Amino acid sequence: MSIKVAYWPGCVSRGFTPELHGSMAAIAPLLDIELVELDRAACSGAGVIQEHNQELADSLNARTFALAQQVDSATCMMNICSTCQGAQSESQERLDANSDYRDHVNETISREHGLRYRKGLDNKNFLWLLVEEIGLDELRSRVKRPLAGLKVGPFYGCYIVRPADRLGIDEERPRDRYLHQVIEALGGSVIDYAGVYKCCGFPIITMNREVSLQQAGRHLGDAIDADADCLVVPCPLCHLNLDLQQPLAERVIGRDLGMPVLHLPQLVGLALGLEPKELGMSRHVVRPTSVIDWSTAVVGASAP
Amino acid sequence: MAEFTLRLRRYLPESGEAAYWQDYTVELEPHRSVLEGILQVRAEQDGTVGIRCSCRAAICGSCGVRINDRAALACHTHLSAAAAGAKDGVIKVEPMGNMPVIKDLITDFEAVHWKKVRRVTPWLLPDGPPPEREYIVAHEAMVDVTQPMACIQCGACVSDCLSMEVDPEFIGPAALAKAYRFVGDPRDGQHFERLQDLAEDPHGIYDCTHCFNCIEACPKGVAPMSQIMRLRRLATADFQIDDRNNGKRHEQAFTELIEKYGTLFEAELLPRSYGGKFHPRALPELLRSLPAILKAVMRGKVTAMKALHHPKLPDQKRVREIFETVEGREQRYDLNLYISGYDDDADDDVPADAKAGDAKAEASA
Ligand code: SF4
Ligand code: SF4
Ligand code: FES
Numbered sequence: 288m289s290i291k292v293a294y295w296p297g298c299v300s301r302g303f304t305p306e307l308h309g310s311m312a313a314i315a316p317l318l319d320i321e322l323v324e325l326d327r328a329a330c331s332g333a334g335v336i337q338e339h340n341q342e343l344a345d346s347l348n349a350r351t352f353a354l355a356q357q358v359d360s361a362t363c364m365m366n367i368c369s370t371c372q373g374a375q376s377e378s379q380e381r382l383d384a385n386s387d388y389r390d391h392v393n394e395t396i397s398r399e400h401g402l403r404y405r406k407g408l409d410n411k412n413f414l415w416l417l418v419e420e421i422g423l424d425e426l427r428s429r430v431k432r433p434l435a436g437l438k439v440g441p442f443y444g445c446y447i448v449r450p451a452d453r454l455g456i457d458e459e460r461p462r463d464r465y466l467h468q469v470i471e472a473l474g475g476s477v478i479d480y481a482g483v484y485k486c487c488g489f490p491i492i493t494m495n496r497e498v499s500l501q502q503a504g505r506h507l508g509d510a511i512d513a514d515a516d517c518l519v520v521p522c523p524l525c526h527l528n529l530d531l532q533q534p535l536a537e538r539v540i541g542r543d544l545g546m547p548v549l550h551l552p553q554l555v556g557l558a559l560g561l562e563p564k565e566l567g568m569s570r571h572v573v574r575p576t577s578v579i580d581w582s583t584a585v586v587g588a589s590a591p
Numbered sequence: 592m593a594e595f596t597l598r599l600r601r602y603l604p605e606s607g608e609a610a611y612w613q614d615y616t617v618e619l620e621p622h623r624s625v626l627e628g629i630l631q632v633r634a635e636q637d638g639t640v641g642i643r644c645s646c647r648a649a650i651c652g653s654c655g656v657r658i659n660d661r662a663a664l665a666c667h668t669h670l671s672a673a674a675a676g677a678k679d680g681v682i683k684v685e686p687m688g689n690m691p692v693i694k695d696l697i698t699d700f701e702a703v704h705w706k707k708v709r710r711v712t713p714w715l716l717p718d719g720p721p722p723e724r725e726y727i728v729a730h731e732a733m734v735d736v737t738q739p740m741a742c743i744q745c746g747a748c749v750s751d752c753l754s755m756e757v758d759p760e761f762i763g764p765a766a767l768a769k770a771y772r773f774v775g776d777p778r779d780g781q782h783f784e785r786l787q788d789l790a791e792d793p794h795g796i797y798d799c800t801h802c803f804n805c806i807e808a809c810p811k812g813v814a815p816m817s818q819i820m821r822l823r824r825l826a827t828a829d830f831q832i833d834d835r836n837n838g839k840r841h842e843q844a845f846t847e848l849i850e851k852y853g854t855l856f857e858a859e860l861l862p863r864s865y866g867g868k869f870h871p872r873a874l875p876e877l878l879r880s881l882p883a884i885l886k887a888v889m890r891g892k893v894t895a896m897k898a899l900h901h902p903k904l905p906d907q908k909r910v911r912e913i914f915e916t917v918e919g920r921e922q923r924y925d926l927n928l929y930i931s932g933y934d935d936d937a938d939d940d941v942p943a944d945a946k947a948g949d950a951k952a953e954a955s956a
Contacts, residue, residue, distance in 0.1 A: 298854040298855035298857070299855065299857065301854070302854075302855060302856075302857045302897070303857050303887065303892060304892070305892065306892075326904075326905065327904055327905050327906055327909075328904075329849060329853040329854065329904060329910045330849045330853065330854050330855055332849075333845075333855075334801055335841070335842055335845040335846070336845065336846055336849060337820065338820045338823050338824060338827075338842055339824065339827065339828060339842050339843075339845075339846045340824070340828065340846075340917060340918065340923060341824075341923070341924075341925050341926070342917050342920075342923065342924045342925070342926075343846075343913070343914065343917040343918065345926075346913050346916075346917055347849075347910065347913060350909075350910075350913065373803075380928065381926050381928060384928055384931075384932075384933040384934055385926060385928075385931055385933070385934055386934055388926050391924070395913055395916050395917060396913065398909075398912060398916075399906070399909045399912075445801070445802040445803050445804075446803075449802070449803035449804065449806065449807045450803055450806050450807050451807065485753055485802075486753045486754075486800045486801075486802035486804075488757075488800055490800050490801040491754070491797065491798065491799070491800050491801075493837050493841045493861070493864040493865070494797040494798070494836045494837055494838055494841060495758070495793060495797065495798050495836065496879075497758075498754060498757055498758045498761075498798060498800070499800070501757040501758070502753065502754075502756075502757050502800065505757065531883055531886075531887055531892070532883055534883060534886065535879075535880070535883055569890065569891075570890045570891055570892050571890065572883070572886045572887060572890060572892070
């Protein structure tokens with residue numbers, strides 16, 4: 288059975304990390320996900336517009352939610368960016384909590400053909416959709432090339448795990464364990480290291496570069512010390528600081544790193560049988576050599 | 592009664608020996624606190640265990656520790672909850688982070704926390720002579736600062752702050768929340784000076800990496816990060832403080848790009864965050880980022896096309912209208928759920944568990 292979602296890819300996945308958008312498009316048919324892209328929706332604010340004017344960010348997000356609610360028979364709205372998830376969940380919390388506020392914001396957005404956000408939207412990061420809508424068993428059954436022997440360090444970042452109650456994390460839905468669960472379902476081994484729930488440092492890259500890159504460098508170094516082959520991230524902004532900026536982080540912390548960082552859809556795609564190149568891995572700044580070596584070794588081993 | 596294992600971090604600096612873990616088993620009702628567990632250990636098994644406490648009721652803020660890797664009040668954490676959250680059922684208790692340890696679970700507040708709180712001038716600085724009788728203040732104005740006022744100075748947020756972990760000079764969540772308590776107080780006469788000071792300091796409001804750890808750690812709902820964001824909002828939007836850390840420029844550049852294009856034009860964001868391509872500060876900053884940019888171009892991440900051109904959204908006009916309406920208001924509307932609370936109504940609209948598509952009929956009606 289296919290799952291239809293109102294799809295919000297975010298800005299960065301169509302900008303500086305095009306391989307994220309591309310890899311999501313590549314794996315969607317393999318998982319029977321139908322992506323209806325919200326191509327009229329605006330930026331989630333990424334915490335920055337919120338900082339400038341909270342109501343403005345809430346209004347832009349309410350408009351996105353309303354557009355998503357117009358997508359016929361969609362299971363939910365889906366994003367592939369933790370930062371969007373966090374920023375949108377924060378707006379949604381305020382909109383859902385207070386009907387006067389919701390009416391007030393709806394008045395602003397209704398000038399566009401009577402657009403109106405109705406309380407109770409279900410907005411899920413791809414990671415949550417994988418576990419909650421597709422299910423780990425189903426995912427496991429679709430794996431063509433188990434990630435056997437690949438040591439993957441989960442890097443959750445901030446926006447998708449904190450604050451836990453706003454993001455609906457509880458015993459029933461341990462969303463702060465989903466990356467662990469997905470890596471295992473794909474046949475890989477999970478590497479626990481100090482940085483699993485820490486911050487990549489991206490939000491202050493233009494304000495305090497040293498501190499920002501020290502954070503990125505430290506987590507990458509910790510993952511190396513824990514013997515990870517690669518990291519996996521559900522957020523393109525984390526990817527920017529951990530991959531694109533990795534050469535600069537190396538200089539700031541005075542240590543060679545060379546740790547490949549994969550987007551979640553890329554890791555899933557590998558296990559579903561796609562090649563690193565089809566998943567855009569050649570676009571990474573840090574060549575995912577260990578991952579490519581692993582995939583050729585697996586192919587070599589399974590050859591007759 | 593139930594049995595709980597407490598794994599305590601032991602450390603005595605004068606001994607010259609490294610810190611180590613020691614396990615103790617206690618028998619107590621599950622609803623008893625971790626603090627009660629530790630006090631029982633001290634009373635019945637090992638009198639040398641060090642922990643600070645006083646009120647035992649989450650009021651005095653002295654029993655902050657890290658339980659299973661997260662900062663919390665020992666007196667405010669049930670043994671049962673701590674055991675449920677423990678990896679192997681063993682409750683791990685260690686001193687808070689980002690502060691030196693005096694002994695076992697006792698951290699040195701003076702060395703870090705109080706020094707930072709003093710850094711923000713934590714007292715009222717009114718303009719002019721005091722009124723003859725009391726200050727008269729509008730009710731709403733004081734309600735606004737009740738959130739930072741709820742702070743009990745326990746240091747849990749400081750312990751888990753991820754910026755402070757790499758930058759010990761960061762003023763940090765508790766002290767900055769305290770700063771908002773005065774910047775938001777109408778009786779204070781130094782709002783601009785306070786904000787300018789905190790915006791210009793490289794370890795001030797723009798050194799917070801927005802990680803939410805302080806919000807998660809705080810036992811009193813102070814949400815220090817939200818107070819920091821309010822400080823930023825006041826510094827940029829209200830006082831137009833053009834700080835040397837690019838805080839205002841970054842926020843402004845980001846917001847303007849969304850107003851113009853609807854989605855983020857990243858290639859423009861970086862130079863604009865440094866004040867525009869031709870700003871004297873932009874060149875050195877951009878040169879420092881050059882190796883990363885070149886690599887990105889080489890790998891086909893960033894194309895010349897993408898660097899120069901960014902498409903507007905199909906109905907960008909609509910997005911701009913939202914900007915105009917909201918930014919045109921005389922007063923900003925900041926809904927703070929800490930103060931307003933949550934509606935408990937099931938609501939007119941759709942059931943809370945409704946799926947995205949369900950609302951379609953009405954939305955287009
Ligand atoms: S949000 Fe900011 S102040 Fe709070 S813990 Fe993170 S870095 Fe520290
Ligand atoms: S803000 Fe919260 S966590 Fe931080 S010191 Fe105050 S009460 Fe403790
Ligand atoms: S002993 Fe006072 S807050 Fe815990």
